[in-house]
Amino acid sequence: MLINMRDLLKVAYENKFAVGSFNVANSEFVKVVINAAEAQNSPAIMQIHPNEIDLVTDSFVAYVREAASKSKVPFVIHLDHGASIKDITRSIRNGYTSVMMDASHLPFEENIAATREAVELAHLVDVSVEGELGTIGSNEGSSEGGADEILYTNPDEAAIFVEQTGIDTLAVAVGTSHGIYPQTKDHSIKIDRLQQIHEKVKIPLVLHGGSDNPDEEIREAVKHGIAKINLSTDMKRAFYNQLRKTLDANPNAYEPDFLMPEATQAATELVKKKMDLFGSTGKASLYKLGEL
Numbered sequence: 001m002l003i004n005m006r007d008l009l010k011v012a013y014e015n016k017f018a019v020g021s022f023n024v025a026n027s028e029f030v031k032v033v034i035n036a037a038e039a040q041n042s043p044a045i046m047q048i049h050p051n052e053i054d055l056v057t058d059s060f061v062a063y064v065r066e067a068a069s070k071s072k073v074p075f076v077i078h079l080d081h082g083a084s085i086k087d088i089t090r091s092i093r094n095g096y097t098s099v100m101m102d103a104s105h106l107p108f109e110e111n112i113a114a115t116r117e118a119v120e121l122a123h124l125v126d127v128s129v130e131g132e133l134g135t136i137g138s139n140e141g142s143s144e145g146g147a148d149e150i151l152y153t154n155p156d157e158a159a160i161f162v163e164q165t166g167i168d169t170l171a172v173a174v175g176t177s178h179g180i181y182p183q184t185k186d187h188s189i190k191i192d193r194l195q196q197i198h199e200k201v202k203i204p205l206v207l208h209g210g211s212d213n214p215d216e217e218i219r220e221a222v223k224h225g226i227a228k229i230n231l232s233t234d235m236k237r238a239f240y241n242q243l244r245k246t247l248d249a250n251p252n253a254y255e256p257d258f259l260m261p262e263a264t265q266a267a268t269e270l271v272k273k274k275m276d277l278f279g280s281t282g283k284a285s286l287y288k289l290g291e292l
Contacts, residue, residue: 001287002068005076005098005128005228006168008043009204011286012227017279018207018218021045021078022231022271025052026266030067034234034269035264037073040281045098045228049076050087053094061094073284078130081228088118092127100130100171108157115165123166130228133161134173150175155196159288162201167226169204172197174221176209189217191224198225206230211237215277222279229278235267242266 012019013145024046035045044062049157051225053060068075079091079099093098101118103111115131122129134153152173174197189207198205204227207218211233218229243263246253248260254261275281 001071001074003074003096003287004078004126005045005047005078007128008045008074009169010041011226012280012283013204013225015283015286017239017283018221018227018229019043019045019224019280020081020271020274020278021047021076021206021228021230022046022235023049023052024064025049025231027063027233028260029267030064030237032066032239032264032267032271034071034139035070036268036275037075037284038071038186039268040272040275040285041073042275042282043074043279043287044275044280045078045285047074047230048096049080050082053090054191057162058090058094060174061096065095067094074287076128077099082118085114085117085121092125095268096127098128098130098168100173101131102132102171104132104171104173105137107160112161112164115161115167119166127165128168130169130171130172131161131165131167131227132173132208133158134174142252152193153197154188155193155200158197159200162203167203169206170201171206174207176207176213187213189213189221191217191220194221194224194226201225204228218277219279229274231271232273234274235270239263 024030033044033046064077076098077096080094081102082088082100083102088099097120101115103114118128135151151174174194175188177187205225206228207221207226208230211231246259246262
């Protein structure tokens with residue numbers, strides 16, 4: 001079942017669990033997320049970054065929509081880190097049910113203006129909008145972008161930002177980064193700052209760059225308003241590490257039906273564990289899909 005982010009995260013926020021948002025840039029990852037969600041009876045989000053849609057092309061979204069629509073658990077198709085109204089418009093036309101307008105690199109007032117424009121457009125067609133305040137870090141190997149230095153979300157500015165933009169969800173900068181963390185980098189979630197934001201902002205909060213953080217930090221973040229957790233690196237790493245093992249053991253293999261199944265299963269098991277961690281396992285039953 002395909003719904004928008006507002007309806008998906010309202011249930012998660014009220015019931016204090018988080019929904020995983022997984023980057024899908026090929027059919028194998030779509031299969032991973034759907035298989036894991038159905039096995040765990042969990043809601044899930046499949047997101048596609050502008051870099052990824054350039055790789056797979058617009059027609060790929062029709063495949064994702066068809067696959068999600070046939071599932072009995074609730075799904076959202078989300079634009080990850082849209083950088084312009086052009087990205088937003090392209091995604092709406094392609095059939096996404098949620099978009100992110102990431103103007104976090106702009107000055108505060110310009111971020112508000114750009115995000116509000118995206119909200120006004122998307123809400124006309126019942127597509128939900130995620131905004132971002134502060135900057136998410138970026139590590140080597142990630143193509144999702146981010147800043148060299150994290151600018152933490154200011155709780156007071158967050159309250160103003162939500163009020164003036166009308167966004168449905170807010171991505172916050174509380175210490176995490178995209179990609180694989182170097183051992184020397186502090187990537188701990190600043191729970192005290194997250195708690196302050198949660199006290200002032202009464203909409204679901206989003207954690208980007210959740211790979212590699214300790215499980216206990218993730219559980220604690222969910223207690224303080226995090227209702228959507230983006231996960232890309234961990235899933236892709238599980239897939240490609242297993243694929244490398246299969247290729248090393250079978251250097252002459254070339255058929256996808258031989259190479260892909262073990263990698264797909266490895267990634268599926270990782271996603272299932274993340275759904276358990278986020279608290280979304282078994283929660284699909286909370287959605288009265290016929291009433292949405």
